[in-house]
Amino acid sequence: MLLNPADRDPAATRRLAALLAALAILWPLLQAAEVKPGALFAADNLKVIGGFLAAFLPPETGIEFLGYLGKATLETLAIATAGLALAWILAVPLAYLASGAGREKASLNPVSRFLLTLLRGIPELVWALLFVRVFGLGPAAGVLALGLTYGGMLAKVYAEILESADPRPARALRQAGAGRPAAIAYGLLPQAAKELVSYTVYRWECAIRASVVMGFVGAGGLGQLMDQAMKMLNGGEAASILLAFMALVMAADGLSHWLRRRLEKPAAPRAAAFGPGMAGLSLGLAAAVLASFGFLDIGFGALFTREAASSMGEFAANFLAPDLSGEWLLKVAKGAWETLAMSAVGTLLAAAAGLLLALGRPRFLFGLGLNALRSVPELVWATITALAVGLGPFAGTLALALHTAGVLGRLYAEALENAPAAPNQALRLAGAPRSIAFLHGTLPEVFPQLLAYTLYRWEMNIRMAAILGFVGAGGLGQLLYFELSLFHYAQASTVIAAMLILSVTVDWGSAWLRRRSA
Amino acid sequence: MSFALAGVGLTHTNGFTALADIGLQAGQGERIALIGPSGAGKTSLLSVLGTALRPTAGDFTVLGAEPWALPAGTQKALRARIGTVHQAPPIPARQRVVTAVLAGRLGQWPAWKSLASLVYPADIPGARAALARLELADKLFERCDRLSGGQLQRVGIARVLYQAPELILADEPVSALDPALALATIRLLAAEAKARGATLVASLHAVDLALGCFPRIIGVKAGRIAFDLPAEEVTEALLQELYASEGGALPTLASEPRSAVHAAASDGAGRAACC
Numbered sequence: 001m002l003l004n005p006a007d008r009d010p011a012a013t014r015r016l017a018a019l020l021a022a023l024a025i026l027w028p029l030l031q032a033a034e035v036k037p038g039a040l041f042a043a044d045n046l047k048v049i050g051g052f053l054a055a056f057l058p059p060e061t062g063i064e065f066l067g068y069l070g071k072a073t074l075e076t077l078a079i080a081t082a083g084l085a086l087a088w089i090l091a092v093p094l095a096y097l098a099s100g101a102g103r104e105k106a107s108l109n110p111v112s113r114f115l116l117t118l119l120r121g122i123p124e125l126v127w128a129l130l131f132v133r134v135f136g137l138g139p140a141a142g143v144l145a146l147g148l149t150y151g152g153m154l155a156k157v158y159a160e161i162l163e164s165a166d167p168r169p170a171r172a173l174r175q176a177g178a179g180r181p182a183a184i185a186y187g188l189l190p191q192a193a194k195e196l197v198s199y200t201v202y203r204w205e206c207a208i209r210a211s212v213v214m215g216f217v218g219a220g221g222l223g224q225l226m227d228q229a230m231k232m233l234n235g236g237e238a239a240s241i242l243l244a245f246m247a248l249v250m251a252a253d254g255l256s257h258w259l260r261r262r263l264e265k266p267a268a269p270r271a272a273a274f275g276p277g278m279a280g281l282s283l284g285l286a287a288a289v290l291a292s293f294g295f296l297d298i299g300f301g302a303l304f305t306r307e308a309a310s311s312m313g314e315f316a317a318n319f320l321a322p323d324l325s326g327e328w329l330l331k332v333a334k335g336a337w338e339t340l341a342m343s344a345v346g347t348l349l350a351a352a353a354g355l356l357l358a359l360g361r362p363r364f365l366f367g368l369g370l371n372a373l374r375s376v377p378e379l380v381w382a383t384i385t386a387l388a389v390g391l392g393p394f395a396g397t398l399a400l401a402l403h404t405a406g407v408l409g410r411l412y413a414e415a416l417e418n419a420p421a422a423p424n425q426a427l428r429l430a431g432a433p434r435s436i437a438f439l440h441g442t443l444p445e446v447f448p449q450l451l452a453y454t455l456y457r458w459e460m461n462i463r464m465a466a467i468l469g470f471v472g473a474g475g476l477g478q479l480l481y482f483e484l485s486l487f488h489y490a491q492a493s494t495v496i497a498a499m500l501i502l503s504v505t506v507d508w509g510s511a512w513l514r515r516r517s518a
Numbered sequence: 519m520s521f522a523l524a525g526v527g528l529t530h531t532n533g534f535t536a537l538a539d540i541g542l543q544a545g546q547g548e549r550i551a552l553i554g555p556s557g558a559g560k561t562s563l564l565s566v567l568g569t570a571l572r573p574t575a576g577d578f579t580v581l582g583a584e585p586w587a588l589p590a591g592t593q594k595a596l597r598a599r600i601g602t603v604h605q606a607p608p609i610p611a612r613q614r615v616v617t618a619v620l621a622g623r624l625g626q627w628p629a630w631k632s633l634a635s636l637v638y639p640a641d642i643p644g645a646r647a648a649l650a651r652l653e654l655a656d657k658l659f660e661r662c663d664r665l666s667g668g669q670l671q672r673v674g675i676a677r678v679l680y681q682a683p684e685l686i687l688a689d690e691p692v693s694a695l696d697p698a699l700a701l702a703t704i705r706l707l708a709a710e711a712k713a714r715g716a717t718l719v720a721s722l723h724a725v726d727l728a729l730g731c732f733p734r735i736i737g738v739k740a741g742r743i744a745f746d747l748p749a750e751e752v753t754e755a756l757l758q759e760l761y762a763s764e765g766g767a768l769p770t771l772a773s774e775p776r777s778a779v780h781a782a783a784s785d786g787a788g789r790a791a792c793c
Binding site for chain 1: 643
């Protein structure tokens with residue numbers, strides 16, 4: 001390019017290669033995700049979505065419907081609370097077994113680690129779908145599905161939090177002859193308690209969103225109601241449900257924020273470990289969990305009868321012989337590729353939209369918009385985008401992009417607020433326009449953080465993309481839904497294995513990219 | 519006329535008065551050192567000159583314009599003609615040195631060029647030349663977080679050299695450098711200003727450096743101008759009074775505080791060695 005080789009940028013070749021590689025990967029992904037912006041404006045699509053959205057106003061306010069809505073809202077809340085309680089019971093022993101914390105030799109337990117991957121790798125919606133087959137429609141399937149997936153997630157994060165605490169106090173206790181439980185309780189828990197509680201509360205918030213989504217496969221609550229309203233294209237009811245849902249999510253958001261702020265306060269000096277406030281909270285928590293189980297009336301007794309056990313056994317046995325014929329594998333591979341494409345393209349679109357929204361002014365207005373995008377789960381978005389662009393991967397991609405833009409936008413905005421201001425201000429002082437000063441002065445500072453957020457979100461989206469097919473958005477989910485409704489368990493088993501492999505692969509890929517950018 | 523201040527005051531929103539009743543004029547091409555104890559208002563005065571802070575009282579013109587009466591576009595064009603060396607180099611840690619230096623001209627370049635330069639540095643020879651004057655040419659493609667504090671401070675100076683402004687403001691520009699390098703770097707700034715006819719205003723911690731390299735010295739104390747004299751007329755008594763609050767020893771280039779007598783003795787030698 002230039003005559004003097006010393007004046008050539010030595011990084012240029014590497015950058016060009018990376019760009020070409022990115023394009024070479026992205027182009028087929030765009031193809032597979034069937035991104036066709038034109039479909040958004042196709043006349044008949046516009047008519048369907050326009051008619052549906054027009055019916056949103058006014059929202060349904062009939063007394064009878066509001067009664068159903070209230071009951072469904074309570075049910076959703078109860079499923080989330082009961083499911084998380086179950087998850088917690090599962091997570092504590094698993095975390096204890098899987099964590100290297102408090103061990104004198106850091107031997108990781110491969111069996112419990114594998115179990116955790118299995119529990120987390122299969123999305124809660126798939127668990128719910130399976131449990132609905134065994135236990136029939138109703139909240140029991142939702143509670144169990146939440147318990148298993150969130151049990152896996154909580155256990156993994158608990159184990160990591162304990163491992164990241166300063167190990168010296170626990171080690172000293174072990175060397176003084178204390179057992180591992182005592183060493184963890186006295187050496188590690190005091191350091192990690194706040195983070196553990198805070199993460200659990202955050203998960204409860206997520207469980208509420210998840211329990212709505214599971215309603216779409218018949219696990220009760222607001223989701224089931226929404227599914228019915230969408231199937232009948234009843235815009236007024238859908239609008240009321242969406243509003244109730246946003247209110248619920250925001251209330252949970254507020255409650256969780258308040259609880260976490262309480263954790264920040266230093267403990268009062270007193271002899272008892274629990275003050276009156278703490279005791280009240282614990283009692284309230286216990287009451288909420290009991291009330292949830294009572295309200296749902298699951299009848300766990302029936303789950304542990306001989307009949308239930310044998311039917312569960314039979315059902316599970318169906319999955320032990322996956323269909324590995326070449327023809328079916330090819331079909332699954334195509335579904336997996338489509339799912340990967342939806343997750344990658346959806347996350348990329350969300351990153352771009354999220355950054356723009358995070359920079360928007362006035363802040364509070366855009367903050368409100370981000371919250372609205374975020375509080376509607378991907379699956380609910382997918383039912384709406386499917387109306388707007390027709391069934392297929394593009395609807396799923398758009399749904400992922402809409403929800404993720406809300407999540408990423410909020411995270412980006414926080415990261416940008418915390419970025420050092422000096423480089424940007426110095427450039428503005430030298431006359432640089434606002435946008436240029438942002439690109440040269442602020443973005444380089446926060447880029448690794450933004451990238452890490454985006455990649456974490458991609459890991460979540462690959463799991464989500466796998467199930468968006470349940471509402472007709474293509475990929476592995478559509479295959480699974482189809483095969484399960486035909487009772488083809490061997491084929492379904494292959495699809496579930498593919499989901500597991502895909503999510504583990506994406507975890508690896510994302511960890512590799514994060515390491516490279518650090 | 520490079521800049522003029524009449525009755526300028528700066529009171530922060532918390533009620534603290536950083537500057538009071540400053541009257542000051544400088545012709546184009548003057549080289550001025552600001553000295554005084556820490557907290558005296560040197561940085562505040564430079565911030566007002568650089569249009570970073572808007573004075574809360576008085577009249578202020580710089581490079582023939584009243585910056586706070588200008589529309590946004592014209593204000594940007596004015597700011598592009600003022601270059602500031604900041605005490606803590608305001609450079610993103612993960613940026614490459616070449617990009618950090620070229621950022622000096624972001625106020626002068628059209629938007630497309632600024633954007634393109636993020637992908638491929640727009641003027642590699644220009645950045646190399648600026649860095650070479652600070653003996654950092656070999657760091658051209660290094661990332662800034664791999665540099666020492668002193669190297670990073672000189673990258674900040676290279677950025678202003680590349681910007682080639684008509685008014686150079688420098689806030690403790692050599693605070694992270696060893697004495698020999700500090701002297702050489704201040705000489706470089708002074709020579710650059712002289713060669714291009716640019717005005718240079720630098721706040722300096724080391725009194726001997728100020729007296730040795732700058733024809734005009736302004737003493738700042740408690741937000742006011744204590745004296746404004748040619749370097750030859752700055753007496754030992756004036757300096758002692760200026761730094762009375764710092765315990766009697768004058769701050770000089772060497773890291774340990776030397777006695778006032780010592781400083782005065784080295785004064786002439788320093789001046790001869792410098793400009």
